[in-house]
Amino acid sequence: RGERSSPPCSLLVRSRAKMATAVVEGSNRLLREGIRRSLLCRQLALASSCWKCPQGAKRYLLTEDILKLHEFQQQKLVIGYRLYGEKDTYFSTIEEKLMKNKLILKDELKMLIYLCQTESELEVVKKVIYRYHAENKNVAFGEFKFGPLFIRLCYELNLEAAAVELIKDQALHGFFSDRTSFNILMDLLFVKGHYECALDVLLEMKRQGVKFNKETYLLAFAICYKLDSSESCKICNTLLENMQLNGDSMPRRAYYFAVAFALKQNDVTKAHSFFSHIISTRSRICNNLKVLLQAKSGDLNGLVQTLKQTSDGTSDFVKKPEFCMQVLTTAREKLEGNPTIRVHFEDIYAKLQASGQITSLTLDDLLCQTLPTKRRYTQLLKQRPVSQRTFKPLSSNLLAE
Numbered sequence: 001r002g003e004r005s006s007p008p009c010s011l012l013v014r015s016r017a018k019m020a021t022a023v024v025e026g027s028n029r030l031l032r033e034g035i036r037r038s039l040l041c042r043q044l045a046l047a048s049s050c051w052k053c054p055q056g057a058k059r060y061l062l063t064e065d066i067l068k069l070h071e072f073q074q075q076k077l078v079i080g081y082r083l084y085g086e087k088d089t090y091f092s093t094i095e096e097k098l099m100k101n102k103l104i105l106k107d108e109l110k111m112l113i114y115l116c117q118t119e120s121e122l123e124v125v126k127k128v129i130y131r132y133h134a135e136n137k138n139v140a141f142g143e144f145k146f147g148p149l150f151i152r153l154c155y156e157l158n159l160e161a162a163a164v165e166l167i168k169d170q171a172l173h174g175f176f177s178d179r180t181s182f183n184i185l186m187d188l189l190f191v192k193g194h195y196e197c198a199l200d201v202l203l204e205m206k207r208q209g210v211k212f213n214k215e216t217y218l219l220a221f222a223i224c225y226k227l228d229s230s231e232s233c234k235i236c237n238t239l240l241e242n243m244q245l246n247g248d249s250m251p252r253r254a255y256y257f258a259v260a261f262a263l264k265q266n267d268v269t270k271a272h273s274f275f276s277h278i279i280s281t282r283s284r285i286c287n288n289l290k291v292l293l294q295a296k297s298g299d300l301n302g303l304v305q306t307l308k309q310t311s312d313g314t315s316d317f318v319k320k321p322e323f324c325m326q327v328l329t330t331a332r333e334k335l336e337g338n339p340t341i342r343v344h345f346e347d348i349y350a351k352l353q354a355s356g357q358i359t360s361l362t363l364d365d366l367l368c369q370t371l372p373t374k375r376r377y378t379q380l381l382k383q384r385p386v387s388q389r390t391f392k393p394l395s396s397n398l399l400a401e
């Protein structure tokens with residue numbers, strides 16, 4: 001009986017050993033998955049905190065719909081998670097292909113851009129771009145546009161010099177054939193305060209025959225406003241003439257900059273002309289531009305009347321118009337020679353201050369504020385739920401369960 005009972009015991013031992021092995025392997029797999037997930041969560045936390053820091057959130061003119069920096073960062077995290085621990089090997093493989101003059105594929109360059117995180121790695125990306133363009137410049141029509149992707153990478157790494165170098169290089173003519181690349185780069189240079197360089201990029205865009213759109217015109221007038229020179233004034237006039245010849249429509253925010261720029265240049269007539277093209281004048285910027293325009297043109301009675309209308313009879317349920325202290329200070333200076341109107345102005349000023357309608361923001365601050373993304377809420381509704389285990393979108397049958 002003892003000999004007959006031994007086979008079942010050995011089978012039981014082996015089965016228990018297999019179960020233990022399976023448990024250990026399963027726990028190790030879960031542990032590895034947990035580590036990778038925690039690393040990804042840390043990266044996500046760092047990315048989200050970057051958007052809250054002053055440098056990450058410092059975007060002035062273009063909205064996220066155009067910049068798509070957040071979307072770019074998310075894709076970088078996905079690629080980094082997929083190739084976790086294999087990035088160095090991937091870069092070495094690409095560098096070996098460069099040395100051996102092997103063909104660079106589209107997906108390889110795309111993956112390389114998403115994996116790039118440092119300035120030294122960006123140098124490798126630049127070499128690959130030159131090779132890829134040399135191999136594909138004759139068949140680039142209809143292909144994937146790498147220009148915006150590379151500019152977003154430079155935007156994220158704060159390496160605008162590399163972007164300017166490549167976008168102006170004649171050897172890469174056609175690689176940045178889209179206006180999005182130029183617009184994003186000009187926005188980056190505008191944020192950094194490199195207005196002269198941003199103007200050079202605008203002129204380079206013109207030289208390469210890339211068609212302007214409404215974002216380009218907005219950036220152009222904002223750059224010229226910041227430069228505040230006779231040359232930038234001539235460029236604005238040329239842009240306006242080209243717009244009229246081409247039948248292009250000028251965005252409202254570009255008119256804001258045009259009015260403010262004309263007032264800087266003390267050209268009240270031109271400022272009035274620009275202001276007359278603004279259809280809706282109920283915005284906070286328009287209210288301040290109107291007061292400043294009335295002050296500069298000497299329409300002091302109209303100035304006081306404008307301020308009086310905004311201070312009288314404003315309901316608590318309606319958003320009250322706000323005025324910049326800087327603008328009101330300029331208006332007060334214009335009233336020094338007219339004590340009667342000055343008294344009315346001071347009474348209205350006190351009412352505006354008591355009702356919280358005077359802001360410390362300057363007119364420049366208002367002009368350079370980024371508008372909220374219009375499609376933000378619809379995009380949130382369109383987002384598919386993501387699995388917490390695989391970080392992939394859930395299928396419809398799982399959602400139904």
